[in-house]
Amino acid sequence: MSQIRTKLFGKWRVASRRESHAIWYVFLLPTLLGILLFTVYPLIESLRLSFTRGANERFVGTQNYADVLASETFWYAVYNTVYITVFQLLIAIPIGFLIACLINSLRRSSNLFKVLFYIPNATSMVAAATVFLAILHPDGPLNYVAQLLGFEKVVWLSQPTSAKWGAIILSVWHWLGFVIIINLANLQAIPIEYYEASAIDGATPFQQWWRITVPNMVGSLTILFVLGWIGGLQRFTDAYMLGGLQGSPARSLHTVVGFIFERGFGGNEYGIASAAAYILFVFILIFTYINTKLLRMKI
């Protein structure tokens, strides 16, 4: 048989599946090339740039890193980023979990609610933020509702603290659908037998939720926390749309990526911007490591 195949394919020898591996690298080549050119090369180039300054790319050693770490604006951007992200996670994850539980308990119309809640997440952040500029307007619908409830009118985007809360409201609204979908997937994976057995033992619905549902949701809540944290540290579009290049007012919406963007594209300081990008990378690495350890997540 082997001789026949050798005859058929000339110098190519036909081998068993186990013996042939190398040929598949040819199929990987386009992807590998793409990664090399569009990911690895920019990463290396950015690292090189982070040690240079000016249009003539003068080598300055680690001066850019030192300047970024000594910049008050950078640390204020870190504070803003963490502030918005922490409150986004603290609000969106519990609310998303509760809504997912409610949708999961529905006998009918659950698909309708899944779609309704997921629509914001499928919406472009630029479009959503544009709508929120109107919602957060001093004479906008949010203030209208607030005043109906007896609260005072808030000029959301004109004051540093309320501007941050405007960004938090936008990010929660945009991300909630994703939280709900992930939670729903996990909720539907919990075996029904757990609930049946507990019902026989006389557990109330709340006891079932607290003793069965919540412990089985730790995995999805953890992944949401980690993903939300990474995405939050990379926050840019929503803050940029609401606060502009500088994160107005008074840099209250200036995020770490906004800092990188302003220095890179606003002032052609690619060395500083690259150094800040690598510092952000290290931040994300550290926070993710801490998160996975604290939450005992298996990756």
Add this chain to the structure above:
Amino acid sequence: MIKVNSKFVVITLLLLFALTLSACGGTSTDNAGANTSETTTEAQTETTDSAEAAGPELSGKLKVQLIGDFSLEDKTDALTGQTSKGVKVLKDEFERLYPNTEVEFVLMGWDNYNEKTQTMLQSGAADVYQLPGIATFAEQGLLEPLQPYIERDSFDLDIYLNGQVDGWRAMGPNDQEPEIYSLPFIGDARLIVYDKQLFDDWGVEYLSEEPTIEEIIEKASKMTGTNPKTGEKNYGLTFNGNDAADSIMNINESKGGQWGTGFLWKDMKLEFDSPTMIEAAELLKEATQYAPEGVLVNQGAENFLQDNNNVAINLRVAPGFVNSLETFGTQDRYQAALLFKHPEKGMGGMFAGSPFAIGANSQNKDLAWEWLKFSGSEFFQEYMWNEQRSHSMPVIKAAAEWESVKEVPQMDIILKQMSQLWAPRYPYRAGQPRYILSENVERILLGELSAADAMKKAQEEATKWLEGQQ
């Protein structure tokens, strides 16, 4: 299954990698070289042909880069429904004037235009560039100095509005003073615009043609509150919150101050904490009490220029407002006034617009120079005014005599304003000092810092940044 010799595969892969990478790395240069030589050869051939027919004329392909809302073919504006002619009109006219030439446009958007232009200049992707951020490129030696061409042709720079050429001066790597590296073709400015109807409602005299900040504050204070005729809430003034620092700088100029001195970062001396700057900041802070609550983030004056407007004066409006007035049919309701100017220097306000420059590695510099001269012609400027008005104002003096310009009541003020902008334009705006000043101005307007403290902080931070650029 086909069994392949692993050594053969590895070698093939390495060869493919090397081939692809070398192709990627070398394409631009090789192709640029090939294209260049091709163009040159073509140009030479055409020159030879045309020389026999029409004398020693210029020939070859000219690549012109344009940024913004340009299109080659005609297009219809979604808001007004008006059709405007594409830049093909310019191409046709230039090719008619220079029969053996071919114009090719490289049209691109404003997104990351500086980075794209940098790449194009380095790779020689065009001959002529629209360069609103000219200083950065001139400093790198990427642009052709124009003084030799101007002298050779005795080109009359007096055709341009006052200050329009000087506004774009920049410094090359070996220059001691700002030199001419470009010629203007898109004019821009900021103006004070006011709603005459609100002035009438409140019985307040209209703004003078050259108002002072004190006059504006006084009149704005009279028009803040419930409109005596309509009963609506009115605000005396508004301004562009994102550019509040530019408004303060302009007020500073009217008090005899200036942004600073120098041009390149290494020579620059800022005057952010001068007494006139502090006074200007205090005046804008005072004016803010007559503005809508959301003025810092440009909220509350969305209806300005429309019929249902409730803000009397806008301190900072781009000249494109004449298009909005036409669209809303409110040309007779609004009037413009000049920005503040320095009492001695006679100029004031941020210089803006776009010039054309020639790339240092252009292969057809003489033809590129002809394009620059063409861009200052009445044909070119009238085309821009008639067809690209949404993002362009004329930069030549002759425009004042055009009937279509005279028909627009606010145009005489706009042209005057464009003739007295601060030149050369504020170089500190090309880097961090701009953002540092802006941040601290916002802190003043928010009441977080006093004018003196904020300006002192801005001066210290910006000076420290400048020291880092040495």
